[in-house]
Amino acid sequence: MTELSQSNTASRSLAAERARKVKAGLRRRHMTEKIFRGLGIAAIVAALGFVALLFTDVLSKGIPAFTQANLHLEVAYDPAIIKLTPAPVREVGQSDAGFEQANLKWRSSLVLLNWNKVLEVAMRKSAPADYDIDTRQLLTIPETNARHILRERYVEDPGLLGKTISIDLVASANVDNWVKGNIDRDLPDAQQQLGADARALTDFFAENGTLTKDFATGIFTNVDSRAAPASAGLAGAFMGSVYMMLVVIILAVPIGVASAIYLEEFAKKSRLTDIIEVNINNLAAVPSIVFGLLGAAVFINFFHLPISAPLVGGMVLTLMTLPTIIIATRAALQSVSPALRQAALGLGASRTQMVFHHVLPVTFPSILTATIIGVAQALGETAPLLLIGMNAFVASVPASPLDQATALPVQIFLWNGNENRNFFEARTSAAIMVLLGLMILLNAIAIFLRTRLERRA
Amino acid sequence: MNSLVVVGLLLVIMGLAYQSGWSRSRNLATPNGIRVHSRPQYHGTLVALWAIIPMLLILALWAYFGGDVIRAFTLAQLPADVAAQTGQDLQATLQRINALASGFGVAGDVQPYEQAAGEALRQFQFTTFLVVIAAAAGTGILALLYARSKITPRLRARNNVEFIIGLLLLACSGIAILTTVGIVASLVTEALRFFTFVNPLDFFFGTVWNPVFSSTEGGAQGQYGLLPLLAGTLMVSLIATLVAVPVGLMTAIYLSQYAPRKLRAIIKPIIEILAGIPTIVYGFFALVTVGPFLASAGDIIGLDIKAASALTAGLVMGIMIIPFISSLSDDILNQVPSSMRDGSYGLGATQSETIRRVLLPAALPGIVGAFLLAISRAIGETMIVVLAAGNSPVLRGTPLEPVSTITISIVNQLTGDTDFAGPQSLVAFALGLTLFVMTLILNVVALYIVRRFREQYE
Numbered sequence: 001m002t003e004l005s006q007s008n009t010a011s012r013s014l015a016a017e018r019a020r021k022v023k024a025g026l027r028r029r030h031m032t033e034k035i036f037r038g039l040g041i042a043a044i045v046a047a048l049g050f051v052a053l054l055f056t057d058v059l060s061k062g063i064p065a066f067t068q069a070n071l072h073l074e075v076a077y078d079p080a081i082i083k084l085t086p087a088p089v090r091e092v093g094q095s096d097a098g099f100e101q102a103n104l105k106w107r108s109s110l111v112l113l114n115w116n117k118v119l120e121v122a123m124r125k126s127a128p129a130d131y132d133i134d135t136r137q138l139l140t141i142p143e144t145n146a147r148h149i150l151r152e153r154y155v156e157d158p159g160l161l162g163k164t165i166s167i168d169l170v171a172s173a174n175v176d177n178w179v180k181g182n183i184d185r186d187l188p189d190a191q192q193q194l195g196a197d198a199r200a201l202t203d204f205f206a207e208n209g210t211l212t213k214d215f216a217t218g219i220f221t222n223v224d225s226r227a228a229p230a231s232a233g234l235a236g237a238f239m240g241s242v243y244m245m246l247v248v249i250i251l252a253v254p255i256g257v258a259s260a261i262y263l264e265e266f267a268k269k270s271r272l273t274d275i276i277e278v279n280i281n282n283l284a285a286v287p288s289i290v291f292g293l294l295g296a297a298v299f300i301n302f303f304h305l306p307i308s309a310p311l312v313g314g315m316v317l318t319l320m321t322l323p324t325i326i327i328a329t330r331a332a333l334q335s336v337s338p339a340l341r342q343a344a345l346g347l348g349a350s351r352t353q354m355v356f357h358h359v360l361p362v363t364f365p366s367i368l369t370a371t372i373i374g375v376a377q378a379l380g381e382t383a384p385l386l387l388i389g390m391n392a393f394v395a396s397v398p399a400s401p402l403d404q405a406t407a408l409p410v411q412i413f414l415w416n417g418n419e420n421r422n423f424f425e426a427r428t429s430a431a432i433m434v435l436l437g438l439m440i441l442l443n444a445i446a447i448f449l450r451t452r453l454e455r456r457a
Numbered sequence: 458m459n460s461l462v463v464v465g466l467l468l469v470i471m472g473l474a475y476q477s478g479w480s481r482s483r484n485l486a487t488p489n490g491i492r493v494h495s496r497p498q499y500h501g502t503l504v505a506l507w508a509i510i511p512m513l514l515i516l517a518l519w520a521y522f523g524g525d526v527i528r529a530f531t532l533a534q535l536p537a538d539v540a541a542q543t544g545q546d547l548q549a550t551l552q553r554i555n556a557l558a559s560g561f562g563v564a565g566d567v568q569p570y571e572q573a574a575g576e577a578l579r580q581f582q583f584t585t586f587l588v589v590i591a592a593a594a595g596t597g598i599l600a601l602l603y604a605r606s607k608i609t610p611r612l613r614a615r616n617n618v619e620f621i622i623g624l625l626l627l628a629c630s631g632i633a634i635l636t637t638v639g640i641v642a643s644l645v646t647e648a649l650r651f652f653t654f655v656n657p658l659d660f661f662f663g664t665v666w667n668p669v670f671s672s673t674e675g676g677a678q679g680q681y682g683l684l685p686l687l688a689g690t691l692m693v694s695l696i697a698t699l700v701a702v703p704v705g706l707m708t709a710i711y712l713s714q715y716a717p718r719k720l721r722a723i724i725k726p727i728i729e730i731l732a733g734i735p736t737i738v739y740g741f742f743a744l745v746t747v748g749p750f751l752a753s754a755g756d757i758i759g760l761d762i763k764a765a766s767a768l769t770a771g772l773v774m775g776i777m778i779i780p781f782i783s784s785l786s787d788d789i790l791n792q793v794p795s796s797m798r799d800g801s802y803g804l805g806a807t808q809s810e811t812i813r814r815v816l817l818p819a820a821l822p823g824i825v826g827a828f829l830l831a832i833s834r835a836i837g838e839t840m841i842v843v844l845a846a847g848n849s850p851v852l853r854g855t856p857l858e859p860v861s862t863i864t865i866s867i868v869n870q871l872t873g874d875t876d877f878a879g880p881q882s883l884v885a886f887a888l889g890l891t892l893f894v895m896t897l898i899l900n901v902v903a904l905y906i907v908r909r910f911r912e913q914y915e
Binding site (some may be wrong): 029030032033036037039040041042043044046047048050051053054057058061101254255256258259261262263266267275276279280281282283285286287288289290291292293294296297298302319322323326350351352376377379380381382383386387391409412413416425428429432435436439443 | 567615619622623625626627629630631632633634636637639640643644647703704705706707708710711712715724727728730731733734735736737738739740741742744745746776779780783807808809810812813830833834836837838839840843844864867868871872885886889892893896897900901904
């Protein structure tokens with residue numbers, strides 16, 4: 001009896017011991033569970049935090065660049081300063097080249113006029129009477145291209161001679177920095193980019209309304225400029241990117257879809273198609289800069305296509321995006337139900353008819369999405385373009401895909417390298433905002449079209 | 458202007474051809490109920506193809522040889538002493554004459570012979586353009602008439618058209634192969650040219666990277682040791698994977714195992730935004746924000762961290778790869794059969810124990826594959842390192858200092874350079890070849906592992 005109860009208590013205490021152990025272990029295990037879960041949440045918070053940080057950083061830096069200091073001046077086209085013969089008129093029987101020659105001569109005499117004097121007079125008119133500032137310093141307030149703008153106005157309308165008109169001019173980058181407070185106002189003169197008189201005059205202009213901060217339309221309408229950084233804009237790079245995207249769409253989409261159709265619908269399983277398939281998967285993972293090397297060696301050096309041309313850039317980007325489009329299109333074709341194919345074939349359609357009349361229309365939404373994603377990827381690509389000379393400084397809007405041009409991401413790269421950091425950090429962020437805006441727009445279009453088309457299909 | 462004319466002509470002839478084939482086919486069918494093999498659209502398409510292909514051939518020939526013909530003509534117009542110029546001078550003269558011919562003025566005074574050559578060239582360009590257009594149109598119309606005359610009720614037009622479509626499709630998929638061939642061929646030939654200047658052993662095992670750019674130091678070619686660049690590349694990639702793998706993997710685990718469906722649907726796309734951001738944006742972010750932040754953080758704890766360093770570049774590159782790792786791991790975790798998970802739960806394991814002891818070991822090969830793909834991507838990444846790694850090609854052991862990578866050097870050596878004469882620019886191709894081979898091996902291994910993993914559970 002006692003033995004039994006003894007063994008009973010022993011086993012009971014053993015069970016209690018085990019329960020205690022399990023319980024203790026359970027607490028530990030639940031703790032690990034919590035920690036593990038916490039790590040997961042931490043990882044997600046970190047990833048989301050990176051997204052948030054990146055966007056707030058770019059936004060906070062870029063938004064100020066969308067406003068810019070402008071000068072509103074009353075400019076007098078004084079005949080005492082502008083002494084010029086009238087523009088040449090085409091004589092009868094004069095050849096094209098001869099007329100151009102005369103025109104060039106007239107224009108060069110126009111350039112030699114003292115337009116800075118015109119500008120100076122206009123600025124002194126807005127300054128307090130007898131304000132003591134030397135001409136050199138005075139002319140640091142407007143952007144360096146101000147005299148070109150005054151001249152172009154005159155070329156457009158020679159009737160301005162003797163008249164006074166009000167013109168808006170962009171203030172120089174240093175003035176912009178000063179007005180926006182990007183420069184410490186207490187720095188000694190030696191470290192300031194503007195002279196003391198010019199700074200005081202700038203503050204005066206800001207008070208009397210000659211200088212205001214307005215929306216910087218120049219970012220969108222101007223081309224890049226080195227001499228006049230405050231009037232540097234994205235128009236040239238934007239058109240370059242547009243041309244390249246057109247080339248990508250025209251080349252990559254038909255070729256990509258066609259090869260996907262061939263591989264998925266027509267090719268018999270063979271050694272060759274296996275090679276093509278492995279090859280495409282690998283091409284999709286080749287670093288983009290290698291495509292740049294390909295472009296430099298083959299398109300530029302071997303075929304002698306023009307350097308810095310959006311056509312070549314577009315071709316390089318096409319080769320880069322092709323695998324993306326092919327892989328996505330194949331996936332879309334694979335997902336079409338075999339019933340559809342068999343129904344078409346059963347009704348007597350040929351293979352080609354089956355593919356083009358029945359299968360392809362069903363996959364249209366997915367192909368469209370894949371295309372837009374591929375184009376967005378191409379739009380943001382920089383590295384291969386550097387190797388085919390698209391980082392050249394181009395101060396004009398390209399008129400055709402064969403002209404020299406740059407692209408939005410390359411423009412970001414170039415501005416980022418500009419030595420006037422104080423001013424260009426904001427400009428670069430603004431350019432990034434434009435680029436990201438375009439990409440978001442593209443993706444939004446993709447999502448919108450897909451939901452719409454899928455509902456219809 | 459000219460290209461618009463050409464495109465217009467092509468379109469017009471194509472339309473004419475299609476219409477004539479179509480109507481001919483219709484006429485065959487109507488009168489006495491003859492059964493025509495193909496439908497009129499196919500006859501039309503066939504005739505249009507017949508007409509367009511010879512035209513394209515002629516235009517392509519002109520596009521290829523035209524430049525030479527025009528150049529030869531211009532040279533023939535010039536006085537002997539001018540035509541005897543070489544190189545840059547001749548090029549400049551030809552450009553002036555072209556500018557005169559196209560009606561633009563040129564700077565400076567126009568020589569009489571330039572004026573004459575310009576006028577003659579203008580005439581010649583106009584005539585040749587007309588001749589080429591006429592030849593193309595003539596052949597197109599002849600081909601059209603021939604193809605039209607061949608239309609009979611028994612002509613298997615549909616099969617012919619489909620055959621041509623098949624050929625076109627095949628040609629399109631050949632472009633992918635051509636691209637690879639082009640990459641390999643251009644990298645290998647230019648790299649071989651580089652190795653005629655520099656011994657391959659010095660390249661692959663050299664520890665000094667110092668390409669001398671100045672052409673005035675006759676014979677000075679600089680030193681092209683790959684090792685400092687390779688070390689920099691590997692260091693940056695390693696830091697990137699150290700950042701991306703834990704965060705990416707844990708994100709994938711949490712989203713696929715713990716998160717409610719709704720949360721997952723919101724968070725997943727947001728994280729994937731990171732994958733869509735252009736790399737130049739990351740580069741800017743690294744240079745302007747992360748670098749200075751790390752440098753001042755280093756000051757506080759007494760470490761000398763440079764703003765542009767391997768750490769800065771690696772950290773930001775890691776952020777870029779997070780979505781890549783997380784979406785690949787997510788796929789792979791979802792492929793592990795749920796019976797394994799259920800078995801583990803049945804034995805009383807907690808969720809985290811199931812994940813750590815059952816799911817992850819089962820998914821390990823796939824995750825290793827994803828890891829390799831991520832490294833390959835980090836190795837080939839360019840813009841982040843160009844902006845934020847500092848470009849200092851010296852062998853150093855610490856990630857806190859600036860480094861240089863293979864991609865940085867490619868950009869530095871080749872940017873804006875088109876004449877691949879010296880080792881200074883040719884080295885870019887040797888570097889590119891190294892990069893290509895490295896990423897290719899990583900990709901092939903990774904894809905093989907992932908494929909084996911998928912087959913295991915199918």
